Amino acid sequence: MAKVSFDGTSGFEVPRHVAIIMDGNGRWAAARGLPRGEGHRRGVEALRRTVRAAGEIGIGILTIFAFSSENWSRPQSEIRDLLGLLRLFIRKDLSELNRNNVRVRVIGDRETLSDDVRGLLEEAEELTRNNSGMTLVVAFNYGARQEIARAAQRIAEAVVSRGLSPADISADKLSEFMDAPDLPDPDLIIRTSGEQRLSNFLLWQSAYSELVFMPTFWPDFDRTTLEQAISEYARRERRFGGLAAAGT
Template sequence: MGKTSKPDGGPRHVAIIMDGNGRWAQARGRPRLFGHHAGARRVREIVETCPDVGVDYLTIFAFSTENWKRTQAEVAGLMSLFRRYIFKEMQDFVRQNVRVRFIGDRVKLDAKLRNLMDEAEALTAHCTGTNLTIALNYGGRDEVARATKRLAEDVAAGRLKPENVDEETLPRYLDTYVLPDPDLVIRTSGEARISNFLLWQSAYAEYEFIDTLWPDFTSEEFTRLVGAYGGRERRFGAVPA
């Protein structure tokens, strides 16, 4: 959807790769799932901070298409955590006027989890505050492939002319079609890669790679990073006057 920064220079949409839960737990001699539970609690704090710092959209990377490669026990524990988290937080999201959306391929997720996701989206559809998007079984390449397939089906059915396909067309088929592009992408835990997250959407995003492990990521650090974004010169390929 193009350039999205607010007129005051702050980011309208922040996306976060929440990394480091497992290492955080292992450093404390605890199982990896202990870190995932701590990370889930941290999400609430960051969501609550968004209105205070002027962030309208927050997208978090909860589970990637590659995360199925983890041990069966960890994957099962994560799926259980997602179910409990959504069920527990739904009413609070409504009270806090938070609209919840999910992106990613839901087909591989179990029916109970999919139903909870649908319920959370329906229950918060009227909310007008922070827009929280949770990327669950999400991969940027997978998303583009699925979008391209739907686009090709429309071309084959005569609903779309091939000559009308351009860089403004594909975004309408992406999972994020109702969202503005992210202005700022934050990755915690010291890793400096984007790990297949919002590949198309983040073409002009600013990035912050920080050493903090996700369970230690505080609202104060989030506020600092959002504030620092305002000091960056955003040219989008142009030359400053």
């Protein structure tokens, strides 16, 4: 992990994997008398800032909750705006991500996506597949319960087709069937807008993640806000169910 210092004092370790629930675009817009679409557009700008800042700080993996499986229930006009921004982000920003050695990964259910959206996501993965810098994980059409259900289906298929014994199914074995089993669990999960819940995001992987809830609406999120969240994380003592170093 990289050592950083935001205030001139001795540095501390940056979390290897940070995940962000990017919340508050609509409320940011409403507070300014603007349409929700403008909030989403400003949210894309915040995403650009955050990806750059994460790379500069030394975060190895950044996971973003881009579009949930529940978001399809929103008004069709808003869904069109969100999908349009996804297309714009990939077409406009993918080349910069590739130049900066960022690898893009996608988690979520791809089967129900339109061919053009699925194609864009696969294009981003393929172009950046060999990059060795920061990994940007895009959770798109993603729901954690749905991911766990997919993992259960995959492991059931392995029992039937590969002779996997039910007795061998453990927590570690189930993890191998998740959407991105090779990636470590997030050390830190940030949610913006002041809401304090995970909203069906990385429920399996967040078992020992540190959670930081910030009052900032996502369009106002920037490097300073990210540093504040990491500073809060650095003050925590992660025990993973064990005792503190002093035995307390």
